[in-house]
Amino acid sequence: DTEVTQTPKHLVMGMTNKKSLKCEQHMGHRAMYWYKQKAKKPPELMFVYSYEKLSINESVPSRFSPECPNSSLLNLHLHALQPEDSALYLCASSQETRTPLTASVAKNIQYFGAGTRLSVL
């Protein structure tokens, strides 16, 4: 089973709202990712969590706040978003090891969820 589940599927929010996106996987993966994808563009990496710790933040504005409460869950908290933040938000996961530079297949292969389509009004 290579399923990554994201909720909600669609979200409409105003610029003053606070909302959260949720991602869940039960594949035992210990690396989880948030991506943002605009129409007709490839996904852009936002955050990477490794063993529940934030390991990469791609200079994302602070109005996006990630959280990894346990090894299966990843949240993205949204606050005071702008209309240009409207996009498809994708969660992905991959296997992880604590051995640096181990170029195992599993570490490099990311599985994506169906995404949350976010509209900011």
Add this chain to the structure above:
Amino acid sequence: QKEVEQDPGPLSVPEGAIVSLNCTYSNSAFQYFMWYRQYSRKGPELLMYTYSSGNKEDGRFTAQVDKSSKYISLFIRDSQPSDSATYLCAMSAYSGGSNYKLTFGKGTLLTVNP
């Protein structure tokens, strides 16, 4: 020069045709090469991945990697209308710590006409 170049198309073919999708890259550090299929308004679905130069086949799909030319391809035989989607190539490179990052091509929009 972008790290990964992919012709965005659109590409339109009749049902049953052989489809060839391609990406070129400039970063020699890329180690793994993936193809994802993305239907409209859905998340990317992993189709195939390869590591070394050569071919890998899975049903109607064949992935080809030529590291010496920095060129990868995805061939779809006997294409079906259900293959209509955007195809994204992606390449993985070490990015520090124990992290690997994917670099995506722009995606090629494929339409298979019945």
